Amino acid sequence: MGETRPRSVLSVGEAARRAGVAVSTLHFYEAKGLISVSRSGGNQRRYPREVLRRIAVIRVAQRAGISLAEIREAFRAIPEGRAPSHAEWERLSADWRAMLQQRIDGLLQLRDQLDSCIGCGCLSLPDCPLRNPADRMAQEGAGPRLLQPKGQ
Amino acid sequence: MGETRPRSVLSVGEAARRAGVAVSTLHFYEAKGLISVSRSGGNQRRYPREVLRRIAVIRVAQRAGISLAEIREAFRAIPEGRAPSHAEWERLSADWRAMLQQRIDGLLQLRDQLDSCIGCGCLSLPDCPLRNPADRMAQEGAGPRLLQPKGQ
DNA sequence: CCTTGACCTTAACCTAGGTTGAGGTCTTAT
DNA sequence: ATAAGACCTCAACCTAGGTTAAGGTCAAGG
Numbered sequence: 001m002g003e004t005r006p007r008s009v010l011s012v013g014e015a016a017r018r019a020g021v022a023v024s025t026l027h028f029y030e031a032k033g034l035i036s037v038s039r040s041g042g043n044q045r046r047y048p049r050e051v052l053r054r055i056a057v058i059r060v061a062q063r064a065g066i067s068l069a070e071i072r073e074a075f076r077a078i079p080e081g082r083a084p085s086h087a088e089w090e091r092l093s094a095d096w097r098a099m100l101q102q103r104i105d106g107l108l109q110l111r112d113q114l115d116s117c118i119g120c121g122c123l124s125l126p127d128c129p130l131r132n133p134a135d136r137m138a139q140e141g142a143g144p145r146l147l148q149p150k151g152q
Numbered sequence: 153m154g155e156t157r158p159r160s161v162l163s164v165g166e167a168a169r170r171a172g173v174a175v176s177t178l179h180f181y182e183a184k185g186l187i188s189v190s191r192s193g194g195n196q197r198r199y200p201r202e203v204l205r206r207i208a209v210i211r212v213a214q215r216a217g218i219s220l221a222e223i224r225e226a227f228r229a230i231p232e233g234r235a236p237s238h239a240e241w242e243r244l245s246a247d248w249r250a251m252l253q254q255r256i257d258g259l260l261q262l263r264d265q266l267d268s269c270i271g272c273g274c275l276s277l278p279d280c281p282l283r284n285p286a287d288r289m290a291q292e293g294a295g296p297r298l299l300q301p302k303g304q
Numbered sequence: 305c306c307t308t309g310a311c312c313t314t315a316a317c318c319t320a321g322g323t324t325g326a327g328g329t330c331t332t333a334t
Numbered sequence: 335a336t337a338a339g340a341c342c343t344c345a346a347c348c349t350a351g352g353t354t355a356a357g358g359t360c361a362a363g364g
Contacts, residue, residue: 032321042329090270174352
């Protein structure tokens with residue numbers, strides 16, 4: 001008790017500082033079900049060190065454009081308080097890699113279309129690949145309005 | 153006058169239908185300064201046909217992840233009511249292509265890091281490229297918290 | 305003339321991802 | 335023992351990008 005504290009558990013401030021996020025962010029993630037936490041006698045949060053990895057994973061996934069809701073889903077396969085097993089991490093990262101690859105593909109396609117469009121008359125040609133078919137569709141009646149599934 | 157209306161101007165409903173967006177979206181874009189519009193005697197919106205291209209450009213840019221604020225900025229170089237000149241469009245699309253390429257590069261890098269991380273021990277190694285330096289930085293004192301400029 | 309549908313404005317609401325502030329409690333160092 | 339600083343909850347606020355609703359006006363056809 002008189003020792004310098006081994007810090008095997010972290011207060012919310014320590015966790016936030018170590019993870020590089022704000023305290024309010026940890027509260028927020030907790031509210032969203034992304035991390036859970038135990039309490040001290042005086043009702044203060046006490047995090048196991050593993051929370052730092054979990055937060056790191058969250059930030060990585062966010063960088064890849066994955067929403068917190070999706071991250072929470074993915075985490076359902078990985079109970080907290082321990083590191084993901086090798087197999088679990090492999091599955092997780094394979095899933096995320098696939099999403100990431102989809103986004104990349106979408107953006108590459110868009111980029112190439114933009115390239116081919118420079119100098120083409122700027123969306124004025126009815127068959128410009130960038131100009132989505134909505135206008136032509138309107139001439140044919142009602143129908144789906146969005147080409148891309150909205151997230152792209 | 154008795155003719156079937158040439159429709160060189162569009163009502164808000166027509167414009168929305170042709171552009172494939174909701175009427176409320178056009179109001180919103182107008183409020184945000186992305187499109188402007190004249191009024192009929194009875195205070196109803198009358199759009200020139202060119203608005204359709206402008207909306208198409210907005211949607212394309214959004215797909216590329218460009219915010220409405222950035223789009224409005226870009227549009228300042230292209231006064232409304234006419235098509236962008238060849239040079240103007242070239243500049244616009246070159247700028248956007250560059251932003252797009254940056255996003256793509258960021259995502260590719262992330263993907264490769266994720267690949268190299270599968271099986272590496274999942275962010276547990278202090279030198280994992282995915283685990284950003286925040287934790288190590290914290291050991292050295294205060295400093296920048298975000299690796300990526302926030303938008304990636 | 306008068307009804308119907310499209311249009312008008314303003315304001316409130318929505319999701320995502322958080323941040324900020326008020327008012328009160330815990331912990332820790334002295 | 336006490337003061338400072340970290341922590342607590344809850345609610346309000348913020349940006350982005352819109353949608354929805356309420357209450358009132360315009361335009362066209364029968």
